[in-house]
Amino acid sequence: MKSTKLIFMLALSLMIFNCSSDSSDDLKEEEEMNPGTTALTYDGDIRSIINNNCNQCHGSTPSNGAPFSLTTYAQVSGRVDRIIARTNSSTSPMPPSGQINSSLRAMIQQWKDDGLLEN
Ligand code: HEC
Structure with missing residues (x-):
């Protein structure tokens, strides 16, 4: 019972960590491709x-x-x-x-x- 809870908490924190690091990577990539500009339309x-x-x-x-x-x-x-x-x-x-x-x-x-x- 105790170890199931621990594994659940571990999985949850990994998911949260993954999500936040993904989105900041995406932002950074976009800035590098197109520094200081907005896309043309x-x-x-x-x-x-x-x-x-x-x-x-x-x-x-x-x-x-x-x-x-x-x-x-x-x-x-x-x-x-x-x-x-x-x-x-x-x-x-x-x-x-x-x-x-x-x-x-x-x-x-x-x-x-x-x-x-x-x-
Ligand atoms: C004074 C008239 C005139 C103006 C202004 C003009 N065109 Fe054209 N265009 C033509 C004629 C006539 C043709 C067909 C003969 C040819 O391809 O040279 C043509 C053909 C084209 C083609 C097809 C040719 C191909 O190689 O696939 C494209 C694409 C094109 N024009 C784009 C433009 C763009 C973009 C502009 C503005 C920046 C423009 N034209 C301004 C007269 C004009």
Whole structure:
């Protein structure tokens, strides 16, 4: 009876110890990956970049020969790899008039690295 109680207490304290050390490890990992920043989101960061630089052709009704619309989260996140490739291309950039500035291009890459959050 006495030893059962002891084992129970031991198991309980191990569980508590595990939980608390796990969550602080997770927090630390997240801080190291992304020091001092919050994750970028479509609503907060990306929508306006696409709106200012792409939607005159890739609008809800595409124009000027653009093959698709880039006006919703699903459309933009679904094509993020082609968007990154073409915005960074020096030989056939998007927009066709020339590359947008490198900090905006870096933000699109960062959004992908942060996990393509919507908001
Ligand atoms: C002046 C009109 C215009 C603007 C502005 C424009 N595009 Fe395009 N886009 C096109 C046309 C036309 C095509 C098809 C021809 C081609 O691929 O070059 C195209 C094709 C694309 C493709 C598909 C090509 C592929 O290789 O898969 C992507 C992705 C794309 N655009 C992304 C963008 C993004 C992102 C922006 C803004 C940063 C943008 N476009 C701005 C006209 C435009």
